[in-house]
Amino acid sequence: xxxxxxxxxxxxxxxxxxxxxxxxxxxxxxxxxxxxxxxxxxxxxxxxxxxxxxxxxxxxxxxxxxxxxxxxxxxxxxxxxxxxxxxxxxxxxxxxxxxxxxxxxxxxxxxxxxxxxxxxxxxxxxxxxxxxxxxxxxxxxxxxxxxxxxxxxxxxxxxxxxxxxxxxxxxxxxxxxxxxxxxxxxxxxxxxxxxxxxxxxxxxxxxxxxxxxxxxxxxxxxxxxxxxxxxxxxxxxxxxxxxxxxxxxxxxxxxxxxxxxxxxxxxxxxxxxxxxxxxxxxxxxxxxxxxxxxxxxxxxxxxxxxxxxxxxxxxxxxxxxxxxxxxxxxxxxxxxxxxxxxxxxxxxxxxxxxxxxxxxxxxxxxxxxxxxxxxxxxxxxxxxxxxxxxxxxxxxxxxxxxxxxxxxxxxxxxxxxxxxxxxxxxxxxxxxxxxxxxxxxxxxxxxxxxxxxxxxxxxxxxxxxxxxxxxxxxxxxxxxxxxxxxxxxxxxxxxxx
Amino acid sequence: xxxxxxxxxxxxxxxxxxxxxxxxxxxxxxxxxxxxxxxxxxxxxxxxxxxxxxxxxxxxxxxxxxxxxxxxxxxxxxxxxxxxxxxxxxxxxxxxxxxxxxxxxxxxxxxxxxxxxxxxxxxxxxxxxxxxxxxxxxxxxxxxxxxxxxxxxxxxxxxxxxxxxxxxxxxxxxxxxxxxxxxxxxxxxxxxxxxxxxxxxxxxxxxxxxxxxxxxxxxxxxxxxxxxxxxxxxxxxxxxxxxxxxxxxxxxxxxxxxxxxxxxxxxxxxxxxxxxxxxxxxxxxxxxxxxxxxxxxxxxxxxxxxxxxxxxxxxxxxxxxxxxxxxxxxxxxxxxxxxxxxxxxxxxxxxxxxxxxxxxxxxxxxxxxxxxxxxxxxxxxxxxxxxxxxxxxxxxxxxxxxxxxxxxxxxxxxxxxxxxxxxxxxxxxxxxxxxxxxxxxxxxxxxxxxxxxxxxxxxxxxxxxxxxxxxxxxxxxxxxxxx
Numbered sequence: 001x002x003x004x005x006x007x008x009x010x011x012x013x014x015x016x017x018x019x020x021x022x023x024x025x026x027x028x029x030x031x032x033x034x035x036x037x038x039x040x041x042x043x044x045x046x047x048x049x050x051x052x053x054x055x056x057x058x059x060x061x062x063x064x065x066x067x068x069x070x071x072x073x074x075x076x077x078x079x080x081x082x083x084x085x086x087x088x089x090x091x092x093x094x095x096x097x098x099x100x101x102x103x104x105x106x107x108x109x110x111x112x113x114x115x116x117x118x119x120x121x122x123x124x125x126x127x128x129x130x131x132x133x134x135x136x137x138x139x140x141x142x143x144x145x146x147x148x149x150x151x152x153x154x155x156x157x158x159x160x161x162x163x164x165x166x167x168x169x170x171x172x173x174x175x176x177x178x179x180x181x182x183x184x185x186x187x188x189x190x191x192x193x194x195x196x197x198x199x200x201x202x203x204x205x206x207x208x209x210x211x212x213x214x215x216x217x218x219x220x221x222x223x224x225x226x227x228x229x230x231x232x233x234x235x236x237x238x239x240x241x242x243x244x245x246x247x248x249x250x251x252x253x254x255x256x257x258x259x260x261x262x263x264x265x266x267x268x269x270x271x272x273x274x275x276x277x278x279x280x281x282x283x284x285x286x287x288x289x290x291x292x293x294x295x296x297x298x299x300x301x302x303x304x305x306x307x308x309x310x311x312x313x314x315x316x317x318x319x320x321x322x323x324x325x326x327x328x329x330x331x332x333x334x335x336x337x338x339x340x341x342x343x344x345x346x347x348x349x350x351x352x353x354x355x356x357x358x359x360x361x362x363x364x365x366x367x368x369x370x371x372x373x374x375x376x377x378x379x380x381x382x383x384x385x386x387x388x389x390x391x392x393x394x395x396x397x398x399x400x401x402x403x404x405x406x407x408x409x410x411x412x413x414x415x416x417x418x419x420x421x422x423x424x425x426x427x428x429x430x431x432x433x434x435x436x437x438x439x440x441x442x443x444x445x446x447x448x449x450x451x452x453x454x455x456x457x458x459x460x461x462x463x464x465x466x467x468x469x470x471x472x473x474x475x476x477x478x479x480x481x482x483x484x485x486x487x488x489x490x491x492x493x494x495x496x497x
Numbered sequence: 498x499x500x501x502x503x504x505x506x507x508x509x510x511x512x513x514x515x516x517x518x519x520x521x522x523x524x525x526x527x528x529x530x531x532x533x534x535x536x537x538x539x540x541x542x543x544x545x546x547x548x549x550x551x552x553x554x555x556x557x558x559x560x561x562x563x564x565x566x567x568x569x570x571x572x573x574x575x576x577x578x579x580x581x582x583x584x585x586x587x588x589x590x591x592x593x594x595x596x597x598x599x600x601x602x603x604x605x606x607x608x609x610x611x612x613x614x615x616x617x618x619x620x621x622x623x624x625x626x627x628x629x630x631x632x633x634x635x636x637x638x639x640x641x642x643x644x645x646x647x648x649x650x651x652x653x654x655x656x657x658x659x660x661x662x663x664x665x666x667x668x669x670x671x672x673x674x675x676x677x678x679x680x681x682x683x684x685x686x687x688x689x690x691x692x693x694x695x696x697x698x699x700x701x702x703x704x705x706x707x708x709x710x711x712x713x714x715x716x717x718x719x720x721x722x723x724x725x726x727x728x729x730x731x732x733x734x735x736x737x738x739x740x741x742x743x744x745x746x747x748x749x750x751x752x753x754x755x756x757x758x759x760x761x762x763x764x765x766x767x768x769x770x771x772x773x774x775x776x777x778x779x780x781x782x783x784x785x786x787x788x789x790x791x792x793x794x795x796x797x798x799x800x801x802x803x804x805x806x807x808x809x810x811x812x813x814x815x816x817x818x819x820x821x822x823x824x825x826x827x828x829x830x831x832x833x834x835x836x837x838x839x840x841x842x843x844x845x846x847x848x849x850x851x852x853x854x855x856x857x858x859x860x861x862x863x864x865x866x867x868x869x870x871x872x873x874x875x876x877x878x879x880x881x882x883x884x885x886x887x888x889x890x891x892x893x894x895x896x897x898x899x900x901x902x903x904x905x906x907x908x909x910x911x912x913x914x915x916x917x918x919x920x921x922x923x924x925x926x927x928x929x930x931x932x933x934x935x936x937x938x939x940x941x942x943x944x945x946x947x948x949x950x951x952x953x954x955x956x957x958x959x960x961x962x963x964x965x966x967x968x969x970x971x972x973x974x975x976x977x978x979x980x
Contacts, residue, residue, distance in 0.1 A: 003916050077966035078895065116867065139894070143885035150879055153924070157932040169924060176920055180913040187897045187904070
């Protein structure tokens, strides 16, 4: 069992599932409800199997070892190698992905048109996302990073809401512009360092002048992906128009690629430039935290509000990363993980009422607690987690990021703390307007509470939020070695103690 | 030239001989079988092209061989280029036979004119002096003018032929004019080797440069690099679609190979000067090809601008002046050719009410009616756009790599931005296919068109992605043995 190429198996299993669906489609032409349900079952089984395999791979993974593990290395072409491997940062994000995908498949019950195409694209998307977190060759990383745009573009455009075509284009072109500049930078690095291997590039020290430009090119890509203010404007459109499962994937996983990229590339490969741009990154983070919180407060669409809150929460991630301290980096990783569960769950909460009422207007709802007590409780849990209530998973990440930022710059940390106050303002006001009050709207009179499928969706997420909140050391211990390595290498490169 | 020299030369020219023999025999046979035999003749033609391509690919000399008294050269680079030209032409000939056969418009001259064009391209990529260069160029061009006007009863097709001819004649004039300068300022050198000697010695000066630039302008017309691309949209639109498929693939590679041979052969010593010209051609083509395509509603016109942009990318590595640049251009074209032929096969598969349609709007909702065609459109256009994991991405990768190794960072950045703009119109097609509600149902595509599209789409993914190492090796071998 030791020698199996775990990462490749996990990464490409969903793609194999997609091929299976295509094969059944060729064999059984024509859509009918029975066939569609069969496809759903295949997708669910494949994603669950992927998660199970990921857990098995976890047993072969030693979190105390900061090196890349489960490494596979095969020469490919043009000097590029098929090189896979994970440290605990990659492992954590892979686990997040494989954990959320079965939930997304379950949440896609309301998809009724072209189910086979939908599931095929979703499985391909999972393969591409997993590849991002375990690729150790920079070209392979780029392939996975960029390739995810194709399925996501079609998912938003076909199964999305009213303005889906606009949103799909905006998402694609925005992200492509960011990442193609990164591609030029990657190729430039390949020509100067003479290698495409990520571990080797981490060892290589680039000239200061070059670092600045390379850092900016990578920043263009990751800042759009994360997203950071002011290049976040694609996100509210894409999130709002995407189908529920698409929003979950976007918020919970795709955004994390930005944070992952900063930690994997910007900090270790361009330490001088990272230090140079730290005030710049802090400013953008603080603006994101405060400004997008205020914007979120004024939204009339539930999904848009949650989308803006994601931007604000990602502000803590960049704040933590660029603090260059172990607490900050640990907080950023934790925040990414926890935000994956919470924002995913919140979008699923929106999906529950949207499936029933087909509107996301906040003013349409009100008093849901009377008809949907269980739903109200679930929504409450995730809202509180989102605003950072101690005891739930939103809290440790924020506090650690702020702690790290405080060591780097007290003023920025103080400003960012204001954002912590703003989160309850928009979060709780949303909850009040949707769940509390009297049930005035006659259309809501017959709205039904959570069904069994939705229970299954929310229970794992609620457990994850609670467990991470009550026992954050579980995750923090897991990522400690990696965070230590990143930070000590960064500090050593800067000549700081 | 002695008899032994002649036999030696002919033995190295088997691909050319096969194609020429087919063209000449075809004329005689055609007189007897008349148009009814056009289908069979096309099949035979495709088979001959495949044989010629295989011969060119398999029997590459380890050292460049000068044949016909130095008028032509046979080397690995020419072999690989000829193979690609022949395979592309074979595919388009099959598409043409299918297209004209279905419409009962077949004429036996079609495979013969294609064969003459292919012969011209073979001569172009093997050219080793200025006369051969011109003869090859004209043989290919004259056959192409006729092919463009193939449906002579149709106004658009005649217009395409006429436009192509008039503008092509000007380009040929530029080439000749440039040749005359080179001839004059090198003191009567025609062979590339003699010109190289003059260039190395630094003789010739501005006159020689002037000649080279004129020559490059004429060749830029043939690869439809902006600002010499004006004929492309009209000819692409007006010519019958299989002919457009031919134009979009093989002659582009032939002209590009000729440019590479010229720049890296006789003019290698002037890389500083022509590097700027090629870089400018590349930048303008990428930018204009991307911007102008945004507003097209006809898919063939859109493909015309797409080919302008793609030629810009193919020229980018040549601007670097490194031998690795030639290799990159070869790899780029090897990925581009099957993709573009696949796209044109798909365009041929677009039929509505018994008529071919070229309007992008008619693709609306294809994903719901014909999922396979929609999937092929998706793969082919994302590959053209250079989005990973499709092979088009690797085309961009090698091209950017060569440009950056040559220190042309600005050109790579221009290319990167142009690629994003280009993605917008490729996306528009994919959006029409997937996002729009279905309106006009397209008819069942013909088996030949669908199969060609399927093969075309299988090349960018997964064949060339998995076979990338192989592609790299033979491009490398071909270039190292030749330059």
